Amino acid sequence: MSAAVDRRTATARRLFWPVYVLSLLAVTLAGTEAIATFLVPSYPARDIRPIDVKSSPEIVYNDWALRDRPRTFARPPDVRFRSVLVGDSFLEGSFLSAPVSALVERKWAAAELRGMEAINFGVSATGPPQYHYRIKDVALRLKPDAILLAVYAGNDFVTTPFGSWPPPIAELPLPSLLGAIVPRTTWLVVNRLGLSEFGRGNPGIDGEFAMLNEWLDLPAADRLDRTARHMRQHYFPKLPDGAIREILSRGNDRLWTAFDKRANDREFLAGWLLRGMIDWETGQWTMPRDA
Template sequence: MKHKRLWFSAIFAALLVAITLAGLEILSSFVVPPWPARELRPIEVSKNAVASTLGGAPAVPEYNSWGLRDREHPLQKPAGISRTVLVGDSFLEGAFVGKSVGARLEEIWQAEGHRDWEVMSLGISATGPPQYYYRIRNIALSLQPDALVLTFYSGNDFVSDALSPWRISPPIAERPRPSWLGAVAPRLTWLLVNRLGLSEFGRANKGTTDAAQEIMKKPRAERLDAMVRLIKTRYYPEKDEKVIREILSRGGDKFWDRFEPRDRDQEYLQAWWLAGMVDWETATWTVPVTPAEIEQSMDKRQVAATMTWLLGARDLARERGIKFLIALAPVGVVDPSYAEFWRPWPRYMSYPRENEAKHRLLRAALEAQGVTVVDLEDDLKGVPGTYRVSDGHWTELGTEIAAKRLAAALQKLREAR
């Protein structure tokens, strides 16, 4: 009799959980964006939301009904159209430039007479290789692409966890990554990730964007002290204020010059990366600075783990006969003006320098696997003014160079048998 009661209790509890989840999933459907928007972004896109998280840009561009910086596209590929789908992060989203890489790519083809070639841009800020893989598997493949481009940014896209068939999903995860809850209640999963702030988007902000922009409205003579107080109060109350001031003052007056109003490529000072700079410059751990130290300390296991996701994406395309290439976006230190701006903070720059070394290793590993690689370092290296010093994204010039290289590479890929 006791065993029967236990079985009854277990069955009753399971049914109660199932009914509760089903009810919450139904209720969530009234407030959660429809597919594929809920699979693409962890936030509901609005000008204010994007501007606040990405740095307060006043001229945030329009987004389509899927939450993408792109024009509207039908799910079903129109007859007679050759469709290219781009997958990547904020370098594709291009919130700080007049036209994204995808928009420029399509314009270039249109000008060349390829009016039956279209580009769909699935660029989502604050995402990386795991999201790229699942975004391709769950969404991009359903769009019937003729070509797939995975854009990889060497500045922050290296990961430590490899793709594996034995990988155990977490209880909850940002869509489109799999999770236990996501398998049975995807809408509820989106809602919880959104409301609880569980996505990667904007985690480092700590609500300091508006405060930093207010500081930039002050006279120059007052900005440094105000920024020191903000960094100490919001990020490092335990650090000596004199130490923070010394670090932030190294760039001199030229530092503030970069954030004055301009007609294009407006820079936005953000407290979160200033806090990162203070953290690295006061680090108690060993920071590699010289090329030899960087080469020795480089974590090659990250390159190997990252490779699994990229090759997995390649295999998804190959199984369906879709042309595939990986575009490698290098770190901003390839831009001489970017490197010069950050020269006073060598410890902080050790991180992008290490990623620069991993970039070269990744390219060699991908090419050894027969992957078609477009290394944008070949086009951007040594060209000043291609990267924004504030957030490390492409400027208008950098975006244009990248779009032209991709247009030529994809045309060559199309012509290959």
């Protein structure tokens, strides 16, 4: 009798800590998910974009975090053709007066084609994996008649395959172990730690946008000096200063002519734009043309 009791006691002790740890983990995840409900965007915005966006006089976002007019999952009664445009910043059109989807709808209206929708699913700093899951998890719920996928040859064709196993965490809508259990917590962690493609490419430098555009008014030598020093300090610390200067000065400073003052509008300079230019000129990753 004593031996049997001892065995049961030993078994209970062995099971206690695993059960305790799993229970504590479950309670913690449930608690963080409940708290995250008040801190993260609602669906589908959290599955579309890993950051918060706010409308401005120039750019208006809907409640899905898309640069588009308000949309609904249910097809409006007067809509007979529904299309979804999926892509990256080229479709989002952050630096344009209107995105492609809006121009398409204007052309339809001008041609007196009624009941036609062109829904903008363009999101900056995303690529083919995000396109796939954005279509699968969100766009197909709209029951569109057509889906247009816009692919940019400059950076969409890379040798990053779809993995067989989901990673521990990834930006939504990409699958991950954490995302399958607590999607709101996943969005919050990715957002705060900068684990998304947008977060990795944008170090979050206070006042950077205003600073870069103020430097555009400086004499050419000072403008280049400050911009090159800024890019080396915050983006490319291992890259020689001369290499950065050479890239930014190519074509007799042709880059800077894009930011010349114009009568009715102007171009703005952003850190991610310069980062992309320098990255593509100095990157060492394998591209399909090299494979």
